[in-house]
Amino acid sequence: MSAAGAVFGDLRPDFPLLAASPKLVYLDSAATSQKPRVVLDAIREFYETANANPHRGAYKLSGAATDAYHGARATIAKFLGASDTDTLIFTRGTTESLNLLASAWGHSHVHRGDRIVVTRLEHHANFVPWQQLARAVGAEFRICELNEVGQVDLGQLRALVTANTKVVAFGHVSNALGTVNDVREIVKIAHAVGAVAFCDGAQGAPHLRVGFDALGVDAYAFSGHKMLGPMGIGGVIVRRKLLDAMPPYQFGGDMIEFVFDGDTTWNTLPYKFEAGTPNVEGAVGLAAAVRYLDGLGMDAVRAHEVELSRYALARLGEIDGIVVHGPVTAEERSGVVSFSLGDIHPHDLSTMLDVDGVCVRAGHHCAQPLMRALKVTATVRASFYVYNTTADIDALAASLRKAKERFGAHVG
Amino acid sequence: MPTSADGGAGLAALYQERILDHYRRPRHKGALERATGVHSVKNPLCGDDVTVAVLERDGVVVDARFTGTGCSIMQAAASMLMELVRGRTRSEIDALSQRFDEMLAGGEPDDSLGEMSALAGVAAFPARHKCARLPWRALAETVDGRR
Incomplete structure (x- = not known):
């Protein structure tokens, strides 16, 4: 060497x-990772040449901001191996992504007597939202233990993931030990009982080729700032049929279709899950980061x-x-x-x-x-x-x- | 260039022999029978915890002990603090606590704090102020929340 x-x-x-x-x-x-100059330049360039509120104005500059935002989504989705670009929902990062899943999907799909399974490796962000969901709805919350070298005990996981299990939530890579989990095997165990498999990719996306479409997980959450991008941007890719079956996570501008005095209809994906003015500079910066990573391979x-x-x-x-x-x-x-x-x-x-x-x-x-x-x-x-x-x-x-x-x- | 303090000199002040000695051979560590006040606090940053137990008679701390796990700064501070507070009244302890905070802010050793003045070197390491303050926080609660 x-x-x-x-x-x-x-x-x-x-x-x-x-x-x-x-x-x-x-x-x-x-x-958090350090940031390459190309990321800082991309953020500056956005503000110097394309800054306006996306999706709002009928003027050209707003169109430029909209294009920058959508272009970033397409770049990042492609990098993560997701062919259905509009199923990538931008969030503040992995923590918000996992809260989105536990809140919007969890409260509409997990009920009293159901089971939620996580592993002993989880970061608090992929532990507490599920623990609290279980407490709120009266579901069982079970933790799969590890073997002596800090890997998920797949035998125990098979035993824990019973027919009443609705979700298996696990990290791609442990932030504390660096353990790389056998994602495909965990997905297989979850899907065998009809549970969804949600993956915390905060430590996966920066370091491994994700290949979302082939990976088999039902959702994959990530943070931009750990993969050379800016803080405050991240996202979650979710299977379209799950997103369609979930209520919105937050309410506000952009995520609505029609607002009547007594009720409201929701915008299409991905906007249904992106209330308020989005973090365009973050998306643009993260897109520059993944281009840099792509350049390295x-x-x-x-x-x-x-x-x-x-x-x-x-x-x-x-x-x-x-x-x-x-x-x-x-x-x-x-x-x-x-x-x-x-x-x-x-x-x-x-x-x-x-x-x-x-x-x-x-x-x-x-x-x-x-x-x-x-x-x-x-x-x-x-x-x-x-x-x-x-x-x-x-x-x-x-x-x-x-x-x-x-x-x-x-x-x- | 974001490094703490001034390199080796700061480190030497932080980990001077008096502090390491209290860390390796803590004084007044253990349970206290017939305590009149006991309180535990945790540093959520690192999971360290300290429990302070005091025995007060006629408004004077006649005995004080601590238990807990933590870094050298926390352990040494606890050990020194237990010595410092014996025979003191509550208002004296409050005044000392204030002086300790001022020492951490200013970095000048304060002789009124006895051996604890050795902890002046912590001032240069803001990330470690919490460690040195942890036993004080537990102590304050034992005095305030007398059973």
């Missing part, structure tokens, strides 16, 4: 924040991350006292390595790494039910993306060794 590492050359010059801080070691892309992105993960597992493995949580091999995980170092508290570690310019996440990773199962209160998580190199991992390892020395005897 070359010093820069892996599949691409050094992409840092494409990312203004990283280019301006050559010593910064950014290893928290699972929280998602297979190459995946290969790059597997290589970085493999390198990280090897380097961290050389440090006495490091315990890595989650799957054993780089191939079984996304670019996430979650670990503990002796009895050093993750916040102490994170502070010490920060002083060396190494940004990692310390905490429960919005997955408290998972942390309880791992019997830790928190872990340190390093996560990689296209702009990271083996040099970043070397810096992480060096900083960890220093931290260990400072805390001395209590490690190991």
